[in-house]
Each structure stands twice: as structure tokens, then as C-alpha cells.
Amino acid sequence: MEHGVSRIGVVGAGQMGGGIAQVAAVSGFGAVVHDASAEALDRAKALHEKLLNRAVEKERMTRDEADAALARISYAPSLDGLAGCDWVVEAIVEDLAVKRELFGRLAQMFTDDRVALASNTSSISITALAAAANDAAPRVVGMHFFNPVPVMKLVEVIRGVQTADEIVARTVALAEAMGKTPLKANDRAGFVSNRVLMPMINEAFRAWMEGVAEPEAIDGIMTLGCNHPMGPLRLADFIGLDTCEHIMNVLHRELGEARFAPCPLLRQLVAAGRLGDKTGRGVYDHSKR
Ligand SMILES: NC(=O)c1ccc[n+]([C@@H]2O[C@H](COP(=O)([O-])OP(=O)(O)OC[C@H]3O[C@@H](n4cnc5c(N)ncnc54)[C@H](O)[C@@H]3O)[C@@H](O)[C@H]2O)c1
Numbered sequence: 261m262e263h264g265v266s267r268i269g270v271v272g273a274g275q276m277g278g279g280i281a282q283v284a285a286v287s288g289f290g291a292v293v294h295d296a297s298a299e300a301l302d303r304a305k306a307l308h309e310k311l312l313n314r315a316v317e318k319e320r321m322t323r324d325e326a327d328a329a330l331a332r333i334s335y336a337p338s339l340d341g342l343a344g345c346d347w348v349v350e351a352i353v354e355d356l357a358v359k360r361e362l363f364g365r366l367a368q369m370f371t372d373d374r375v376a377l378a379s380n381t382s383s384i385s386i387t388a389l390a391a392a393a394n395d396a397a398p399r400v401v402g403m404h405f406f407n408p409v410p411v412m413k414l415v416e417v418i419r420g421v422q423t424a425d426e427i428v429a430r431t432v433a434l435a436e437a438m439g440k441t442p443l444k445a446n447d448r449a450g451f452v453s454n455r456v457l458m459p460m461i462n463e464a465f466r467a468w469m470e471g472v473a474e475p476e477a478i479d480g481i482m483t484l485g486c487n488h489p490m491g492p493l494r495l496a497d498f499i500g501l502d503t504c505e506h507i508m509n510v511l512h513r514e515l516g517e518a519r520f521a522p523c524p525l526l527r528q529l530v531a532a533g534r535l536g537d538k539t540g541r542g543v544y545d546h547s548k549r
Contacts, residue, residue, distance in 0.1 A: 261426070263434035264374060266290060269345030271362060273297075273304035273335070276380050277351035279409025282308050285332040286321075286410075287438045292345055294336040296352075301335045308333060311410070339365065346372075347434065349403055351380040354506070359384060360392035367396035376427050378403035382454055382503075383510040386420035386447045398424035401431050404451060405440075415440040420447045449514035450507060458507045461499075464492035465523035468543075475543050493543040496526075497536035501543075505530050 266289060270281045273295035281291040281304070295301045312326040321329075336342060348366055352358060359381065366377050377400045379389055390400035402418025415435040419428050428444065435442035445451045450458060464478050473481070479491020496504050508522035529535075529542065536542030 269342035
């Protein structure tokens with residue numbers, strides 16, 4: 261199946277949206293990035309320049325290739341700047357009400373049946389987002405990139421209840437054209453990645469809380485014994501303990517089983533403001549790094 265895409269609109273210029281736009285441009289697509297915050301757009305532009313300059317220094321691409329990729333990205337202070345795009349990827353804040361409002365607007369803006377409205381959400385139901393897109397519901401699909409987007413190979417492709425087969429097939433083709441490996445999952449809480457990963461991280465907090473071992477030992481056992489590149493508690497700091505708690509809450513609420521309840525120690529560290537790398541302290545102290 262051909263993806264039939266030449267210009268990708270990205271809503272949200274944060275960590276994920278910025279990365280998605282960069283990968284799109286490096287893969288030869290036009291990319292238009294919109295963010296509600298002008299500072300976020302400026303930061304994304306500066307980061308694109310820095311990362312592509314670094315790629316030239318490291319001889320991963322030529323100066324001409326980097327310049328051509330940068331020239332393919334434009335930055336739109338208004339959502340209307342996405343007009344003319346033939347595919348949209350949403351990567352805004354993980355908030356159902358805010359995302360639903362955006363999908364309602366996108367459905368009004370993009371009436372062409374060929375334009376997919378994809379979401380990069382990690383934990384929100386694609387089916388619920390599609391419902392907010394009314395007639396455009398069959399074009400709403402999950403396109404779940406991983407952080408950092410330029411490095412991580414996977415795109416989890418999520419089929420909502422209403423998603424059309426053709427849109428799923430074109431999402432797979434587009435992800436491949438972006439140099440990624442797409443794998444399909446159905447729209448159940450956490451999809452596959454967070455459904456399997458987050459309970460493991462949560463269990464590591466339980467093991468620590470129960471005194472089974474100290475964090476260094478828990479992480480060392482999982483890296484050296486299970487060949488994980490990073491231990492679960494170190495990974496929790498990287499992801500953000502607040503994000504881990506949020507995703508466990510979603511799994512617990514949606515799947516309704518006690519085993520998905522966030523570990524009390526995880527909740528307590530979040531309440532203490534120890535959110536991980538981003539606040540300088542989580543499970544570990546990162547302030548001196
Ligand atoms: N960070 C990760 O590791 C990761 C991984 C996979 C998926 N995700 C998902 O990707 C999405 C974005 O996450 P992020 O980490 O990039 O967040 P982020 O906070 O870095 O960026 C979000 C951006 O969205 C903008 N925004 C908020 N509301 C908006 C609106 N209505 N219109 C336009 N822009 C708006 C904000 O100004 C901000 O710049 C979330 O749905 C998240 O669950 C995140």
C-alpha cells in the first residue's frame with residue numbers, strides 16, 4: 261500500500277512533536293509544526309538546527325542534506341498553517357479534553373478522506389479521540405513514536421474501533437518511509453508497550469518498597485541478568501515518575517484490576533516532587549550530572 265503523503269502536519273512542538281517533524285524532514289517529507297506556545301516553536305527550531313548540525317559534524321549526513329532537511333520544516337504559530345498537509349500527527353499535552361477539542365477542530369479543517377488524523381498519545385484511547393472527530397473517525401489512528409524519536413525504531417500503530425483498514429495500512433507504509441519499524445496493536449489501555457513495560461516498572465518500585473533490594477541492585481539485576489539496556493528504576497527516572505504514575509492510573513482505571521494500582525512508593529515520590537531526571541532527583545540523584 262502506498263502512503264500517498266508528501267507533507268506532514270505536526271501539532272505540538274515539544275519533545276515528541278519536534279522529533280517527529282525532524283524525522284519526517286530528514287526522510288524527505290515536508291513538515292509543518294504548530295504549537296500553541298511560541299517559545300516551544302522557537303525551542304524546536306533551535307533544537308532541529310543543533311541536532312542536524314551535529315549530524316553533519318559526525319558525518320552522518322552532508323551539509324547539503326542537513327540544509328535541505330531544515331528547509332523542509334516550517335513553523336506555524338497558528339493551526340491554520342497546517343492547511344495543505346496531507347497527514348497530521350498530534351503530539352500535544354496528554355490530556356483527553358484538550359486532545360478531543362483539537363480532534364474536533366482537525367476534523368473540520370481536514371475534510372479530505374485521504375488525510376489521516378494520527379495521535380502520538382501513550383495512554384489515551386484512540387477510539388475516544390476518534391469519537392471527537394465525528395465523520396472523520398475512520399481516519400483517526402494511533403501513531404505512537406518513542407523517545408527520542410530520531411533514535412528509537414518503533415512506531416506502535418494503534419487501530420481504534422472506528423479506524424479504517426486503509427488508514428492502518430497507510431500508517432504502516434508511512435512509518436516505514438520514515439525509517440521506522442511499525443508494529444500493530446489494538447486500542448486497549450496502554451497498547452502493548454505501556455501495558456507490559458509500566459507494570460514491570462511498578463513492580464520494581466514494589467520490590468524496592470518491600471526491601472527486596474536497593475535500587476542499584478534491582479537495576480543491576482535487570483540489566484546484567486535480563487539484558488535490559490537500562491534498569492526499570494533508572495528508566496522510570498528517564499520517563500518521569502509522574503508519567504509512570506499517570507499511565508498506571510490509566511491501566512488501573514481502564515482494566516479494573518488491583519495489580520495495576522500504582523505502587524504507594526511511586527505515588528509518594530511523585531508527591532514529593534521527585535519526578536526523575538527532569539527535576540534533578542527521582543529514584544536517583546541526578547543533580548550532579
Ligand atoms: N515524552 C515521551 O517519552 C513520550 C513518548 C511517547 C508518546 N508521548 C506522547 O506524546 C505527546 C506529547 O508528549 P511530549 O513529551 O512531547 O510533551 P511536551 O510537553 O514536551 O510537548 C507538548 C507540547 O504541546 C503543546 N500544546 C499543548 N496544548 C496544545 C494545543 N491545544 N495546541 C497546540 N499545541 C499544544 C505544548 O505547548 C507543548 O509544547 C503526549 O500525548 C505524550 O503522551 C510522549
